[in-house]
Amino acid sequence: MTTFLKKKYIRTTNIQFMRLLLIPLILLFYNNTNAQCKIYRLSDRGDTLNCIDMNNKKQGKWKIHVDELRGEPGFEEEGEYKDNLKEGKWRRYSLMGDLIAIENYRWGNKDGEQEYFYNGSLEHTESWKAIDPQKKFDTIFVQDLNDEYKVDKKIIKVNAYAVKDGIWKYYRPGANTLIRTETYNYDVLVKPQTVKLNNNNPITDTTTNPLLKDSLPTSNPNTKKPKEILQFEKKHKNNSKIKVRDGSTGN
Structure with a gap:
């Protein structure tokens, strides 16, 4: 046998040996993983699903x-459990296969942004804050109603382990057009204000909504008029034939 054929034979033998060695290692890992589950099932791809461990707790992908x-x-719905509690991103589908919701969990409670869909379109989003179940008290920050730059720190007793916190957005069905927002501060709804967009469609906004407050038209009745206009109005206040143009439209 030539030197070239000998080297080729040795290389082929080594590859076959490594493959044979890997098979029991893979099986050992697979068996150890499933050995932690008292009850489980396998997906079409061989993934372990719906694991219930020896302590009767849900674990892993479900x-x-x-x-x-x-x-x-x-x-x-599909997602992951950790010690019997939902953890991370979960997706929910209708029985027809349409996406209904994308939810995020921490310690088994909703945490962060949640998205809900209707007929394939985003219907509304929610914002939640999950609280560690081990905590009896939590620290929150409360904005001063008279000074938007002043924030007070407050320690409160924990009564619920998932609270509404942040901006909730509602959309026009099928159009992805924002029609309403709500802002929550630790489960307390900030009183909304109704304003109008350029097309005169009403929209509800809150005083702390950073998404819309810079783009919406505002009017301040306390804004001082220029001195010349005040003098003109004083001079002609009893003359009904003179109309002052103030920018308004219509009769």
């Missing part, structure tokens, strides 16, 4: 199917 019941539509 796919859940809920049938329609008493008029309530069914759905399917």
